[in-house]
Amino acid sequence: xKKARVATIxxxxxxxxxxxxxxxxxxxxxxxxxxxxxxxxYVDQKEFPSDVDLTIVExxxxxxxxxxxxxxxxxxxxxxxxxxxxxxxxxxxAMKNLFGTEAVMQKxxxxxxxxxxxxxxxxxxxxTLLDKVIPLNEAVDIDYFVPGCPTPADAIYExxxxxxxxxxxxxxxxxxxxx
Amino acid sequence: xxxxKVRVKTFKIDxxxxxxxxxxxxxxxxxxHGIKIPTLCYFEGLTPAGACRMCLVEVEGSxxxxxxxxxxxxxxxxVTTNSERIKSHRKMILSMIFAERTHTCSVCVSxxxxxxxxxxxxxxxxxxxxPYIHKVFEIDASHKEYIYDPNRCILCTxxxxxxxxxxxxxxxxxxxxxxxxxIIHDMDEPWALSESCTSCGKCVHVCPTGSLFEKGVSxxxxxxxxxxxxxLIKTRKER
Ligand code: SF4
Ligand code: SF4
Ligand code: FES
Numbered sequence: 001x002k003k004a005r006v007a008t009i010x011x012x013x014x015x016x017x018x019x020x021x022x023x024x025x026x027x028x029x030x031x032x033x034x035x036x037x038x039x040x041x042y043v044d045q046k047e048f049p050s051d052v053d054l055t056i057v058e059x060x061x062x063x064x065x066x067x068x069x070x071x072x073x074x075x076x077x078x079x080x081x082x083x084x085x086x087x088x089x090x091x092x093x094a095m096k097n098l099f100g101t102e103a104v105m106q107k108x109x110x111x112x113x114x115x116x117x118x119x120x121x122x123x124x125x126x127x128t129l130l131d132k133v134i135p136l137n138e139a140v141d142i143d144y145f146v147p148g149c150p151t152p153a154d155a156i157y158e159x160x161x162x163x164x165x166x167x168x169x170x171x172x173x174x175x176x177x178x179x
Numbered sequence: 180x181x182x183x184k185v186r187v188k189t190f191k192i193d194x195x196x197x198x199x200x201x202x203x204x205x206x207x208x209x210x211x212h213g214i215k216i217p218t219l220c221y222f223e224g225l226t227p228a229g230a231c232r233m234c235l236v237e238v239e240g241s242x243x244x245x246x247x248x249x250x251x252x253x254x255x256x257x258v259t260t261n262s263e264r265i266k267s268h269r270k271m272i273l274s275m276i277f278a279e280r281t282h283t284c285s286v287c288v289s290x291x292x293x294x295x296x297x298x299x300x301x302x303x304x305x306x307x308x309x310p311y312i313h314k315v316f317e318i319d320a321s322h323k324e325y326i327y328d329p330n331r332c333i334l335c336t337x338x339x340x341x342x343x344x345x346x347x348x349x350x351x352x353x354x355x356x357x358x359x360x361x362i363i364h365d366m367d368e369p370w371a372l373s374e375s376c377t378s379c380g381k382c383v384h385v386c387p388t389g390s391l392f393e394k395g396v397s398x399x400x401x402x403x404x405x406x407x408x409x410x411l412i413k414t415r416k417e418r
Contacts, residue, residue: 085285088306095283097313098330138310145306149285172303177296178284 004053004164007039007077011066012093012133013059015041016150017084021056023153031157034164052077054163060086060093061134065127074140081144081163082136083156085177088147094133101129148175155179190256199252206234206247209260216260217269217298219276220335221248222385222405224412225344228336232272233298236260244268266302273298274308279358281313281330282388288401289389295333316361321371324394325383329361332390338362338382341408350376362390384408 010018018041024031038052039045048069055077061067073080085091096104105121136142146159155174162169186201192214199208204227209216220231229249236247239257244265247258259265276295284290298304316329336353339362343349350373354363364373383391384403392401 082306089277089282089284090311091283091285094311094313095281097311098281098315132313135306135311137306142306147305170303171305172300176284176300177282178287178290 001034003033004035005038005049005051006035007049007052007055007073008037008042009039009048009055009057009059009069009073010041011057011059011069011087012062013084013086014092014150015058017058017087017148017156018042020148020150020153021083021156024157025153027153027157031160031164035160048072048076050076054079054081056081056083057087057136058083060090061130061136061139062093062096063127063129067130067139070136070140079143079163080136080140081146081159082142083146084151085147085149087136088145089177090133090135091149094135097132101131105129144171146171146175147177148179149177151175152179188252188254190252190254190258192258193260201252203252204248205236205245205250205252205258208252209247209258214260216247217301218248219294219298219333219387220337222337222340223409224416225337225340225385228340230335231276231333233269235265235268235272237262237265269302270304271308273302273304276333278307278309278311279314280316280332281311286398287331287389288392288396288398289331289403290399292399292402293389294387312358314358319364319370320394321369322376322378322394323371324378325370325380326392326394327362327370328390328392330390331388332362333388334360334362335387337385337387338391341381341385342376345408345412346377346379346381348375348377348379351382381408 037043038049055073057073057080061070082088086093109116109121144163146155148155152175158174159169159171187198188201189196189198192209197208197212206216206221216236217233219233220228221234227248229246232246234247235244237259238245284296319327339351339353342351350364351362353360354367364370364376370376383393384405385408389401
């Protein structure tokens with residue numbers, strides 16, 4: 001059987017779900033028989049490849065760059081799996097929406113810092129924050145939703161196995177919002 | 180006054196023959212027969228409010244879905260509690276409840292002990308079908324023991340009803356409509372200044388979510404003691 005080409009990425013998340021992925025431990029060896037990781041923080045690949053079977057996305061969409069990435073991911077992937085509450089609901093990343101981007105920038109770059117010589121927000125190199133943080137499915141179509149904060153390794157394993165084998169799975173039996 | 184005679188009615192739920200007293204609700208009869216209908220705003224012993232719409236069921240001969248918790252039973256009616264159509268409506272309703280406020284489960288006091296979360300699991304809702312709104316509500320932490328966070332309130336009115344019907348204080352009510360609605364104390368006073376609140380905490384313990392909670396608890400720590408209220412209502416009825 002041809003191995004599935006799998007990509008993973010984290011957008012506005014804490015990397016916890018990627019840690020959880022690694023917590024699959026020896027089961028990663030088993031999974032590696034069915035999949036190749038072609039793009040990920042785990043591997044050294046700079047450009048998002050053009051022909052991916054499954055992309056696992058951790059994190060919400062918070063910046064113009066996140067939006068650009070998720071659109072590219074959608075274009076280049078057969079399936080997208082939203083991993084973790086930030087990708088699925090916005091979660092912690094979206095708590096900012098209650099205060100607004102301006103208030104958060106003020107806190108981070110003025111109120112809580114000892115030095116900010118320019119007296120400005122960073123505007124170069126770093127991406128621009130959106131007015132509102134959104135979960136992935138508010139920007140593109142998502143094929144699988146696997147909530148959890150972080151999603152437990154057991155749930156990731158069961159879901160990945162089912163997806164790779166093309167089997168149906170009831171995700172709510174494995175994880176939930178806040179798990 | 181002549182009391183209405185209580186009679187027995189026979190009808191069908193999911194093809195099963197059931198009987199109930201003529202003054203019973205559909206939900207009560209279903210419960211008595213071990214037929215599970217999902218609920219959120221319903222609380223045993225309190226007047227049903229029909230607020231959440233989780234308990235919607237189909238009745239043969241009508242296009243409308245009706246809430247089982249407030250529906251009166253009728254002789255010969257045929258009720259369906261779990262069709263694909265009902266399931267998809269329940270998922271949409273639950274999505275709207277989640278999306279209307281800001282439910283950040285991972286940091287919530289009720290994480291792991293929340294009836295809203297449980298409903299999502301039971302219905303297999305793994306994401307909201309509608310966009311989140313993130314409207315901001317100010318938290319009322321003025322009371323010495325309790326906190327009200329409207330950002331997690333599902334407007335089920337259990338707290339309002341328990342305060343009125345069991346504690347007899349009616350310190351709580353709902354202000355505004357729709358997206359702006361929230362629970363208030365007296366005439367929208369800070370909780371600590373409410374003259375009718377007796378600080379009994381019944382509202383906190385019937386609240387299905389992390390909206391009403393005790394001070395000092397952190398994420399996952401707020402376990403509600405609902406059985407205390409249920410037992411109290413039962414004991415009073417038996418007297
Ligand atoms: S009230 Fe329930 S659903 Fe809302 S954030 Fe808390 S645990 Fe999650
Ligand atoms: S505070 Fe709790 S009990 Fe009261 S309406 Fe809101 S969710 Fe229901
Ligand atoms: S339980 Fe019937 S409407 Fe809420």
